[in-house]
Amino acid sequence: MKMKQRDKQKTYQWVGKRVQRKDGPEKVTGDLKYMTDYRYENMVWGRVLRAKHPYAKIKQIDTSRAEAYPGVICVLTYEDIPGFNGFGIVVPDQPVLCHDYVRCMSDAVALVAAETEEIAEEALQLIDVDYEVLTPVTDPEEAMKENAPMLHPSGNVHTHVQVQNGDIEKAFAEADIIVENTYISPRQMHAFIETEGGWGILEEDGSLTIRCPGQYAFRDRMQIARVLAWNPHRIHVVSNPIGGGFGGKDEITVQIYLALLALHTGGRPVKIHYKREESVIAGIKRHPFKVKMKTAAKKDGTLIANQVIAYGDTGAYASLGGAVISLAVEHSCGPYYIPNVDLNGYCVYTNNGVSGAFRGFGVNQVCFAMEQNIDIIAEKLGIDPIEIRKKNVYHQGGISSVGHRVTASVGTWETLDVAEKSDLWQRRHHYKNNPSEPWKKRGIGIASSFHGIGMGIGLPDYGAATIELLPGGRFLVGVCSEDIGQGNGTVFAIVAAEALQCHLDDIDVIQGDTKLTLDSGTVSASRSTYVGGNTILAAAPNMIQLLIHTAAEIFDIDPEFVEHRDGKLWKTIPVQGKEVLSYAEIYDYLYQHRRETKVEGHFMVPTAEKMIGKNVGMPHKVYGYQTHLVLVEVDMLTGETEVLQVLSIPDCGKVINLLGLEGQAEGGAVMGIGYTLYEDTVIENGLYKTTNFTNYILPTFKETPHIQTIPVESDEKSGPFGAKGIGEVVMIPIIPAIVQAIYDATGARIRHLPATPERVYQAMKEQGMI
Amino acid sequence: MRVSEIAMVTPKTVMECLMYLSNRGQDARLLAGGTDAIVQMKEKVGRPKIWINIGKLDELRFIREVGNEIHIGSLSTHTELANSKLIRSRASVLAEAAERVGATQIRNMGTIGGNIATASPAGDTLPALYVLDAELELQSFAKKRRIKIADFFLGPRRTLLQNDEIITKIIIKPMQENEIGIFEKLGPRRAQAISIVNVAIKLSMGSKARQCLAGKIAFGSVAPTIVRASKCEAMLTLGLLTDQHIEDIGKVAWREVSPISDIRASAIYRKDMAGALLIRGLYRLMKRWEDQ
Numbered sequence A: 001m002k003m004k005q006r007d008k009q010k011t012y013q014w015v016g017k018r019v020q021r022k023d024g025p026e027k028v029t030g031d032l033k034y035m036t037d038y039r040y041e042n043m044v045w046g047r048v049l050r051a052k053h054p055y056a057k058i059k060q061i062d063t064s065r066a067e068a069y070p071g072v073i074c075v076l077t078y079e080d081i082p083g084f085n086g087f088g089i090v091v092p093d094q095p096v097l098c099h100d101y102v103r104c105m106s107d108a109v110a111l112v113a114a115e116t117e118e119i120a121e122e123a124l125q126l127i128d129v130d131y132e133v134l135t136p137v138t139d140p141e142e143a144m145k146e147n148a149p150m151l152h153p154s155g156n157v158h159t160h161v162q163v164q165n166g167d168i169e170k171a172f173a174e175a176d177i178i179v180e181n182t183y184i185s186p187r188q189m190h191a192f193i194e195t196e197g198g199w200g201i202l203e204e205d206g207s208l209t210i211r212c213p214g215q216y217a218f219r220d221r222m223q224i225a226r227v228l229a230w231n232p233h234r235i236h237v238v239s240n241p242i243g244g245g246f247g248g249k250d251e252i253t254v255q256i257y258l259a260l261l262a263l264h265t266g267g268r269p270v271k272i273h274y275k276r277e278e279s280v281i282a283g284i285k286r287h288p289f290k291v292k293m294k295t296a297a298k299k300d301g302t303l304i305a306n307q308v309i310a311y312g313d314t315g316a317y318a319s320l321g322g323a324v325i326s327l328a329v330e331h332s333c334g335p336y337y338i339p340n341v342d343l344n345g346y347c348v349y350t351n352n353g354v355s356g357a358f359r360g361f362g363v364n365q366v367c368f369a370m371e372q373n374i375d376i377i378a379e380k381l382g383i384d385p386i387e388i389r390k391k392n393v394y395h396q397g398g399i400s401s402v403g404h405r406v407t408a409s410v411g412t413w414e415t416l417d418v419a420e421k422s423d424l425w426q427r428r429h430h431y432k433n434n435p436s437e438p439w440k441k442r443g444i445g446i447a448s449s450f451h452g453i454g455m456g457i458g459l460p461d462y463g464a465a466t467i468e469l470l471p472g473g474r475f476l477v478g479v480c481s482e483d484i485g486q487g488n489g490t491v492f493a494i495v496a497a498e499a500l501q502c503h504l505d506d507i508d509v510i511q512g513d514t515k516l517t518l519d520s521g522t523v524s525a526s527r528s529t530y531v532g533g534n535t536i537l538a539a540a541p542n543m544i545q546l547l548i549h550t551a552a553e554i555f556d557i558d559p560e561f562v563e564h565r566d567g568k569l570w571k572t573i574p575v576q577g578k579e580v581l582s583y584a585e586i587y588d589y590l591y592q593h594r595r596e597t598k599v600e601g602h603f604m605v606p607t608a609e610k611m612i613g614k615n616v617g618m619p620h621k622v623y624g625y626q627t628h629l630v631l632v633e634v635d636m637l638t639g640e641t642e643v644l645q646v647l648s649i650p651d652c653g654k655v656i657n658l659l660g661l662e663g664q665a666e667g668g669a670v671m672g673i674g675y676t677l678y679e680d681t682v683i684e685n686g687l688y689k690t691t692n693f694t695n696y697i698l699p700t701f702k703e704t705p706h707i708q709t710i711p712v713e714s715d716e717k718s719g720p721f722g723a724k725g726i727g728e729v730v731m732i733p734i735i736p737a738i739v740q741a742i743y744d745a746t747g748a749r750i751r752h753l754p755a756t757p758e759r760v761y762q763a764m765k766e767q768g769m770i
Numbered sequence B: 001m002r003v004s005e006i007a008m009v010t011p012k013t014v015m016e017c018l019m020y021l022s023n024r025g026q027d028a029r030l031l032a033g034g035t036d037a038i039v040q041m042k043e044k045v046g047r048p049k050i051w052i053n054i055g056k057l058d059e060l061r062f063i064r065e066v067g068n069e070i071h072i073g074s075l076s077t078h079t080e081l082a083n084s085k086l087i088r089s090r091a092s093v094l095a096e097a098a099e100r101v102g103a104t105q106i107r108n109m110g111t112i113g114g115n116i117a118t119a120s121p122a123g124d125t126l127p128a129l130y131v132l133d134a135e136l137e138l139q140s141f142a143k144k145r146r147i148k149i150a151d152f153f154l155g156p157r158r159t160l161l162q163n164d165e166i167i168t169k170i171i172i173k174p175m176q177e178n179e180i181g182i183f184e185k186l187g188p189r190r191a192q193a194i195s196i197v198n199v200a201i202k203l204s205m206g207s208k209a210r211q212c213l214a215g216k217i218a219f220g221s222v223a224p225t226i227v228r229a230s231k232c233e234a235m236l237t238l239g240l241l242t243d244q245h246i247e248d249i250g251k252v253a254w255r256e257v258s259p260i261s262d263i264r265a266s267a268i269y270r271k272d273m274a275g276a277l278l279i280r281g282l283y284r285l286m287k288r289w290e291d292q
């Protein structure tokens, strides 16, 4: 509500308006060429040989038949790696090319470059790998047992994250109600429109260019350099534009393969572009979780204790698994204050593919559990589900369940209040009592969640932007953080246009290029509006200083007598000559005098006061909050669930682009619907049962309900114009909200996602509803 | 066979096509809309040496009433079927089935001939064709033959079609004034989904409320080929189709089917869903009949 006052004080020209995305038309019409759309005359094709078994010892690799095959240019194995044979954002435990063991079907064993894609594929069949097949470890709890085969020297538990506060036993003893359940969540696939792929080119000057969609060009460059044992400055990474990321391009995808192959193709550009089938096997996925949660409350609905054990299946390699589990633990109690907690998360190695970053980053899985437990408590105590949440939320300045004081803005209560006052909630009985056909039932569900912005305490989290004055008085804003589909480029332009008092069309944005932009950190952790916006706001005053000082020089007066107003430079004292200068005139002057027209701005992400235990990254200082309210209809004959209406209520701080926010809220809702009702990458005994989009069921437009977005704008002092981040949390509480709505409709509780028609039907049958 | 090395010929007439087939039938494969054939080619299934692209044979793209029959050219697309006035009014169950195939793009490309020749147990037009007593005209350079649809299928992806033959048309019996029909499909989602179970129902209604004089029921995706549900069909006429009687018929359905478990659904669920879809279809049919 504070924001309203602030709005009155400040009117913005661009911020908060509905601004069409700068990259919208070319993406919608298909005019934009993604990097993987390109072809070159003298190009060659690269392909990757994958493991044949989920777990096996490599006895021998013989590439001679493949090398002799007509049209093959090179065949590479681990022996051809000049530097370190590994990658991984936190712990580089994933071999680039396996040499002793394969630990999952995603593992790469060899690379081929050939004249055509078909020849490359045929050559893969000619690489003879002699395996000693081992029994795969396919269940995290089994993997944690003493006698399980050790997949890595450090053991199968990659990390154990623990937070303990208060006295959990005492609290359980004093509780009026205890609810305990186990929740299982699926292996969601990012399913971006553009599968992993790109180009590697060895330039004439001996440097390397890697054109490959990614979520952090500078880190990709570092990981490539480590494998090549090269100075990173000899590698130019271009990572934008991207046909979707969602976290799936946060880790290395094909960059290193491209680099290795490019060194062996005599300067010919090499392209890799996964087919969907290969992307399914090779790409990282969301961690499937098993969450055991025991939650206690007093009669009046006050939550007093929560005990959580979460097992995350990280697959064969760490990637960001440790961080995912840490975030899951940090968020496992929801945006509520529970004084007594014992929270445990285990990140466990198995032979099930590789899990890593994915929008939500561990929070989806625990939110599913927490919100269900709260709902069950509310129902048993006869308390309204909104009221119990309002009662337990922490407010700004309050203490979170992991035990730190939350100093940044908190809008959870307001999001719940908006939900409560909505037509859907007020007239819920009316909506529920009118199913479309007599054998269908309707239900309503509500849930809230939150999500940390940025990396959290103890991790380097910074950003940098450049602003360059261009001919005609336009500006080029450079922020490396890629536009992975969320529309951050448009946000950067809005922030710059607002700060520089110019028209949005006078801002060009460049992203994802290690030569043309500065390192601005990852595109992940819901951070790019918050961090990118702040870096631009750090750079803009430098640009304005440059404009003022240059104007002063032209006016031949002291800079203090130059005023920057309405996108122009005004003289405030009466001396001879021009009264006012445009940006274009300033540019011309600087150009004529051969002067630099580019400035920089840097920003360090503020962190919380102290770390929770030894958990690096925990807690965050700033969180985005979100409530979802949904209406569903279940066919009692078949178990089919249709989501009819979604009310998405984000607290993202000040909205920078209302249209962009709606895009995120709608896309997030649909992704959440997919996660809840349809999507799962099925792996059995380490082998993928899911092959492509024939059996990986994504929601289509027909599964897309009416979605309304009502933002709550809690003012975050540390954010650009008061903004926080929203990219992830917009897909989270909808998950339990749908599950609760199914319960409300049918009386059956779903504890295993996705809630496919068969699962819902089974649950109704087992729980005696039909 | 590399995809890049597969040849393609595009005959201008059916006779030209049949001539190719009589010479090169062994090495060739027909390509209509390509929505099954191309997917299989990518999966390295049934890659021919030559594609015979029949997509341009407009002689096989028609829907017309001929005497007591409706003749459908095998190259008619699902969109054409779903939009045809004739099919919508006289064979509505087929229009409904065609409308539930894939999504718009697939319906614009995919043909009824392809749907039949692919012989997938989940093919959506097939149950509708069964209850409409469809017959197929198969033609080779030397001869023409007409066979009942139920005789055409030998098993999943196996049919009577010889490699010098093509399906030229599909002949169905139009529905009468007192006949109503419905197609019900359960897929993992509402569009672009392979059926977990589907069913086509055609009923002849009597003069009394909810009186059924005769009916045909065909299930898909629950056996190696489409199955007619003879026990359920017999029950249709045992009493008025009250909600209770409909539910009783539904309870028998599982005995008509012999599904398998696969990534889309378990066999048990499919058995239950045969009944559920039958009940849902009959409920909806009764509502339509009463609203008429």
Ligand SMILES: Cc1cc2nc3c(=O)[nH]c(=O)nc-3n(C[C@H](O)[C@H](O)[C@H](O)COP(=O)(O)OP(=O)(O)OC[C@H]3O[C@@H](n4cnc5c(N)ncnc54)[C@H](O)[C@@H]3O)c2cc1C
Pocket: B029, B030, B031, B032, B033, B034, B035, B036, B037, B038, B039, B074, B075, B100, B101, B102, B103, B106, B109, B110, B111, B112, B113, B114, B115, B116, B117, B118, B122, B123, B124, B125, B161, B165, B166, B167, B168, B192, B193, B194, B195
């Ligand atoms: C994304 C997607 C979704 C789909 N959804 C559905 C669905 O919901 N329901 C469904 O039933 N199917 C579905 N299909 C399958 C397919 O679209 C249909 O079976 C379609 O009717 C096939 O027709 P076509 O013309 O494309 O056949 P083609 O692919 O051209 O041919 C299929 C086979 O039939 C043969 N053939 C074609 N025409 C003739 C002819 N006149 N005489 C003899 N043989 C012939 C070909 O040689 C080939 O073996 C889907 C396919 C895709 C790719």
